[in-house]
Structures are given as C-alpha cells and as structure tokens.
Amino acid sequence: MSSLLGKRILIISHGHPDIKKGGAEVASYNMYKELYARGEDVFYLAQSPKPPHGGTSFSGHNGAREILFHTKIEDGFLFSNFVSRSLWKEFRDMLKMLKPNVIHLHHYVTLGIEIIEEIKRTLPDAKIILTLHEYLAICHNKGLMVKTNGDLCYQSSPRNCADCFVEKSPADFFLREKYIKRLFENVHTFISPSYFLKARYVEWGIEESRICVIENGQPVSSNIEPSFKEDSKKVRFAFFGQLNPNKGIELLLQAVNLLPLSVKENMTLEIHGANLTLQSSVFQDKISQLLDELSDIVFNQGPYEQSELPLLLSKVDWVVVPSNWWENSPMVIQEAFQQKVPVIASNIGGMAEKVTHGKDGLHFQARSVVDLSQTIIFAIKNPLIRKRLVNSIETPLSIKGIVDKHIELYA
Known part of the structure; x- marks a missing residue:
C-alpha cells in the first residue's frame, strides 16, 4: 500500500x-x-x-x-x-x-x-x-x-x-x-x-x-430522527457504558429509587452496558436488587455495538453520565451530542469539561444521590429546557x- x-x-x-x-x-x-x-x-x-x-x-x-x-x-x-x-x-x-x-x-x-x-x-x-x-x-x-x-x-x-x-x-x-x-x-x-x-x-x-x-x-453517522413523539408522557433517560462501580450505575439507580412515585410515573430508564458479571458479587447483588425494585421503569438492555448507538440514542430524551471518578473524555458524551441528545453529567473532570451546564446538558454534584435525583426531577418537569439544549448542541468533531x-x- x-x-x-x-x-x-x-x-x-x-x-x-x-x-x-x-x-x-x-x-x-x-x-x-x-x-x-x-x-x-x-x-x-x-x-x-x-x-x-x-x-x-x-x-x-x-x-x-x-x-x-x-x-x-x-x-x-x-x-x-x-x-x-x-x-x-x-x-x-x-x-x-x-x-x-x-x-x-x-x-x-x-x-x-x-x-x-x-x-x-x-x-x-x-x-x-x-x-x-x-x-x-x-x-x-x-x-x-x-x-x-x-x-x-x-x-x-x-x-x-x-x-x-x-x-x-x-x-x-x-x-x-x-x-x-x-x-x-x-x-x-x-x-x-x-x-x-x-x-x-x-x-x-x-x-x-x-x-x-x-x-x-467519532465515525460519521447520519442523524436519526427521534423515534418517539415529542409530547410523550414518559421522559426517557438512558445510561451507556461499563457496568462497574466507577461508572456510577449504582448511584444512578439509587437516585431513581429516591424519586417520588409521581415522578417515576413520568419516566423510564434504559441501561445499555456490559461486564456486570466481571464485578464483585457484592456489587452484582446491589445492582440486581435495585433493578428488581425498579423493574417497572428501569430496563436492563445488556451490551450494545457501536453501530447500534445512533438508533438507540434516537429513542431517548437524555443520556446520563454519572461516573464517580474524574473521567477523561467519555466517548458516550460525543456520541450523544452527535445525535443531538443532551447529557446529564457529574460536575467533575472531563465530564464537566465536555458538557456545558445550561448549554448542551446539565451538571449534578458528583457522587450525590440526592442532587442527581433532583436534576432528574428538574429535567422531567421542565421539558422546554431540553428543547433549548438540543438546539444549542454543537456537533462534535468527526x-x-x-x-x-x-x-x-x-x-
């Protein structure tokens, strides 16, 4: 060559x-x-x-x-x-x-x-x-x-x-x-x-x-139009990533579990991730228990291929990145922005750098179950905020x- x-x-x-x-x-x-x-x-x-x-x-x-x-x-x-x-x-x-x-x-x-x-x-x-x-x-x-x-x-x-x-x-x-x-x-x-x-x-x-x-x-992919109605009663959240303690999946599930029933009725959460079976039995048990308690609104979809992401992202309103360490540059943030999906992220490290609060997403206090729970409530009760954020998301460099x-x- x-x-x-x-x-x-x-x-x-x-x-x-x-x-x-x-x-x-x-x-x-x-x-x-x-x-x-x-x-x-x-x-x-x-x-x-x-x-x-x-x-x-x-x-x-x-x-x-x-x-x-x-x-x-x-x-x-x-x-x-x-x-x-x-x-x-x-x-x-x-x-x-x-x-x-x-x-x-x-x-x-x-x-x-x-x-x-x-x-x-x-x-x-x-x-x-x-x-x-x-x-x-x-x-x-x-x-x-x-x-x-x-x-x-x-x-x-x-x-x-x-x-x-x-x-x-x-x-x-x-x-x-x-x-x-x-x-x-x-x-x-x-x-x-x-x-x-x-x-x-x-x-x-x-x-x-x-x-x-x-x-x-990110590889160049065509933007897929959202596959659900904007006036849907359910606000759809999603998590993409490794199912390990550092990625904050336990924190996210605890935050959802803390929500009042009136809020839970207006949302769903999809979990797209892999390698839960590689974690400690204690961690696996915690996640399994939380998934059981939230089985009516949280759906564990298992691992995914990168080629599937545009379609998966077209079906959600928000992507949540709740990592409890500094992170560097989570690829899921770029992937979400490429499909014009706003991000709720921990306010530390590369996450705070990549997501601008009030412009293309929302920050919450890292490691705080209560603050993440309150941020989810805010996102659900203020649908116009999401529309404004979507319009100001800049397409990341391909x-x-x-x-x-x-x-x-x-x-």
Whole structure:
C-alpha cells in the first residue's frame, strides 16, 4: 500500500474492540480504519489475552494489517514486561520487519511500558506518540485518581500513594514515578483527549509543550430522527457504558429509587452496558436488587455495538453520565451530542469539561444521590429546557477531523 503521507504508521492498542469494547480500544481502532480508508500505509497492533497459536506471539486478525500481540505484563505496579521475550525478541523482530516511521501508542498497560524503550532502541528515528487515556502513570489505583477509601484524590505524591497502599513504601512510589518518567522521555508527543487530563499530567511533571489536546473522534453517522413523539408522557433517560462501580450505575439507580412515585410515573430508564458479571458479587447483588425494585421503569438492555448507538440514542430524551471518578473524555458524551441528545453529567473532570451546564446538558454534584435525583426531577418537569439544549448542541468533531489533526503530528 502506498501512503499519501509518505510514512508507514503503526497504531498500537492495549486491546482490540472485537475482543474488549473499551473506549480507548474503540478510539484507536476508529483511527486505524479512517487512516486505512484514506489509503495510508497503516498497521494496527492490539494486545490479546488469548494464548498464542504455534508458539508465536502474533496472529492475524481481519486481514494482514491487523495483528494481535499475545503477551501480558509481569509486574502490575510498574506495568512491566521486562522479562518477557515476546517484547525483547518477537516484538523487536516485528518492528524491524515493518519499519514504521510513526508509532502511535494508545496505551502500554497489558503490553508492558518497556515497549516505548524497545521502539526507541530498535527504530531510533521513528516518531513515538502516546495518547494518555487516564491517570495510570500517576495513580496506582486503576488510574482513577480515587483513594482506596473511596475519596477523590486531588494530588498524588509518594506519601499520599503509600497511604492508600500500605504494603508499599513512599520510596516504592518515588521509584515507580522515576521509572515511568524515564521511559516517557522517549515519547516525542503526548496526546490528551481533554484539557483536564493534560493539566493533571503537567502538574505531575510532563512539560506542557509536549502534550497536545485532541479529542477522540467519532465515525460519521447520519442523524436519526427521534423515534418517539415529542409530547410523550414518559421522559426517557438512558445510561451507556461499563457496568462497574466507577461508572456510577449504582448511584444512578439509587437516585431513581429516591424519586417520588409521581415522578417515576413520568419516566423510564434504559441501561445499555456490559461486564456486570466481571464485578464483585457484592456489587452484582446491589445492582440486581435495585433493578428488581425498579423493574417497572428501569430496563436492563445488556451490551450494545457501536453501530447500534445512533438508533438507540434516537429513542431517548437524555443520556446520563454519572461516573464517580474524574473521567477523561467519555466517548458516550460525543456520541450523544452527535445525535443531538443532551447529557446529564457529574460536575467533575472531563465530564464537566465536555458538557456545558445550561448549554448542551446539565451538571449534578458528583457522587450525590440526592442532587442527581433532583436534576432528574428538574429535567422531567421542565421539558422546554431540553428543547433549548438540543438546539444549542454543537456537533462534535468527526473522526475525519480528528485524523487530520493527528496527521499533522505524524508529518
């Protein structure tokens, strides 16, 4: 394949959306598909948790340009893969064979953070770009910037981190930070999908000039007209996303349960999400109990494909994003805005940045069941507010516009 850009591009992800449908995985794959559609010389490499076939670390997927990398990290504290020959031997050989000019990493977790150094050693003239999708380099608690006692964390430090993880010392976290920052020195440009996340990494120590803010783009889809009548007696709310404690699904169900009966009679809530069975039994039991109690107005629709979103969104009045951590740039917000659906979101992090209160959505006090409940009541009792918000929603930048910005960096 001849490249219009004149460069070979390798996009690397910590998972393939055919296997794991996370926001970062979808974002990286959307970029690959758009670049390929333009005729660029691009390959897509994604980590796979499945065991390899025939002893090799790689296998093909959807054709020759999509490659699964069968590897894993040995040290979750450092995201390290330093003892695995899959990184130091097989991956190195693949780099020498492909010889990409630009390597765009959408992550290092599951792959091994040493992958950055291996790229630099093997292809010293290649440009390395890393998209930061959350706060994993800063925060050992799943990159959430949330303390292990559940409180929001406003600033990391070796001492603060050791208070959360008593089995580690401040020295352990000091050395962890130094190790990650040393490997990050090999990165030419960092990309942050939100200004909020960029600010956190600048505060942590990455030079501001090295981080570009570029949103995760959405594939272009035709706007589907709402499939219900505007004067419907029921106001339809919907949740889209992973069914885990951090996404706030429990908070949302508790807020709905708190509503007076007169309000519940005028609404429905659809839950579109996956991976509830991967959560703790305690969390599963809580969600199951709340769903049972609200079975007359809350409907658990299960997982969905991204291609189904336009139709699903055409059937709702509001999308609720109740995450109880800072978030970076939830893709569901862009997806909702693309279909002209206003969003009710927590007033922190990337959510507060992406949703402007009173313009294209409403904020509620993060983690507050009562305030979310009151915001839902406000939305139901003030139907003209929704119409005004719909008219002022700006269509988000499409994947085509996003890739244009990335190509400027690649060049």
